[in-house]
Amino acid sequence: MPAQKPKSPGSPRPQRVLRDDSTARVIAKTDFPRTRLSLAQDLARLGVRQNDKLIVHTSMRSLGWVNGGPVAYIQSLMDTVGPEGTIVMPTQSGDNSDPGDWRHPPIPDEWIDEVKRTMPAYDPAVTPTWRMGTVPELFRTMPGVYRSGHPSGSFAAWGRGAEEIVANHGFQRIGEESAVARLYDLDGKVLLVGVGYDRNTSFHLCEYRAKTTTFVPELMPLVFDGKIEWTEVTEIEFMDDESLTSLGQAFEAENDVVFGQVGSAESRLFDVRNCVDFGVRWLDRIHGG
Numbered sequence: 001m002p003a004q005k006p007k008s009p010g011s012p013r014p015q016r017v018l019r020d021d022s023t024a025r026v027i028a029k030t031d032f033p034r035t036r037l038s039l040a041q042d043l044a045r046l047g048v049r050q051n052d053k054l055i056v057h058t059s060m061r062s063l064g065w066v067n068g069g070p071v072a073y074i075q076s077l078m079d080t081v082g083p084e085g086t087i088v089m090p091t092q093s094g095d096n097s098d099p100g101d102w103r104h105p106p107i108p109d110e111w112i113d114e115v116k117r118t119m120p121a122y123d124p125a126v127t128p129t130w131r132m133g134t135v136p137e138l139f140r141t142m143p144g145v146y147r148s149g150h151p152s153g154s155f156a157a158w159g160r161g162a163e164e165i166v167a168n169h170g171f172q173r174i175g176e177e178s179a180v181a182r183l184y185d186l187d188g189k190v191l192l193v194g195v196g197y198d199r200n201t202s203f204h205l206c207e208y209r210a211k212t213t214t215f216v217p218e219l220m221p222l223v224f225d226g227k228i229e230w231t232e233v234t235e236i237e238f239m240d241d242e243s244l245t246s247l248g249q250a251f252e253a254e255n256d257v258v259f260g261q262v263g264s265a266e267s268r269l270f271d272v273r274n275c276v277d278f279g280v281r282w283l284d285r286i287h288g289g
């Protein structure tokens with residue numbers, strides 16, 4: 001675009017033509033702009049410390065209006081844990097999966113073979129996240145962030161040990177080779193910002209560890225030489241949102257969960273190990289294992 005001549009001081013300002021009602025609602029609910037610094041202060045007040053290893057789940061709009069949006073928020077997380085800390089986020093691409101399993105919404109049966117035949121191969125540098133929000137979608141592209149190789153269930157990580165945390169993800173989304181299991185080993189913490197326990201991916205690791213878990217076959221779009229080979233693997237039947245919420249309530253009643261606000265967002269901070277170990281016992285208890 002050619003450079004434009006500056007308008008004379010008296011000329012009217014151009015009308016904005018794009019409407020963004022969603023952001024307008026966020027602004028209307030915000031008393032004062034949140035910034036990289038104010039969010040870092042809130043995170044520190046909540047109990048996030050230098051060197052922490054966090055898995056973070058966020059609703060951006062729940063923070064209130066942030067100057068710099070997800071960029072400033074992610075920078076505030078990085079500032080708070082520092083260069084020796086680690087940030088992990090789920091960067092799932094649930095639409096990079098067997099279309100025969102899609103339910104919300106399904107596609108017509110007669111499309112399924114064609115969709116499988118023409119699906120773009122998973123590429124950690126390119127494949128967008130799906131229903132994860134603007135924060136992980138930006139995070140996966142930031143310098144120093146590594147993303148794992150699971151076609152539909154990837155994680156991205158930044159900071160100390162990031163590359164190892166997402167290496168060798170294996171065939172199961174949230175199993176023993178996933179970033180959640182690595183954070184369990186490293187004594188990491190879960191940070192929920194403006195979202196509930198139904199977004200706590202770490203609870204799914206319990207499902208692989210519980211005695212009562214049901215394993216099911218699944219077709220996975222594995223990538224060889226840049227091309228998909230649909231391959232049968234074993235996965236688990238994941239808990240639904242209602243069960244995750246019930247598990248969260250039970251966990252919270254008996255364990256250390258720190259509550260606080262990041263911007264306007266109701267937030268929780270707790271140990272990965274505690275939540276996974278509690279979840280295994282809870283699942284086996286309710287399923288009689």
Ligand SMILES: CC(C)(COP(=O)(O)OP(=O)(O)OC[C@H]1O[C@@H](n2cnc3c(N)ncnc32)[C@H](O)[C@@H]1OP(=O)(O)O)[C@@H](O)C(=O)NCCC(=O)NCCS
Nearest residue numbers: 022023057058059060061064065066069132133134199201
């Ligand atoms: C689904 C989910 C992302 C929706 O949250 P959300 O706040 O509505 O959406 P995002 O985080 O994508 O943020 C986008 C919103 O931020 C708001 N926004 C825009 N600019 C903003 C700014 N500068 N500051 C704050 N909010 C802003 C807008 O309302 C925007 O909504 P729009 O997409 O309708 O325009 C959230 O509920 C969630 O589930 N997050 C966790 C995901 C996860 O970790 N899942 C694990 C599953 S195992």
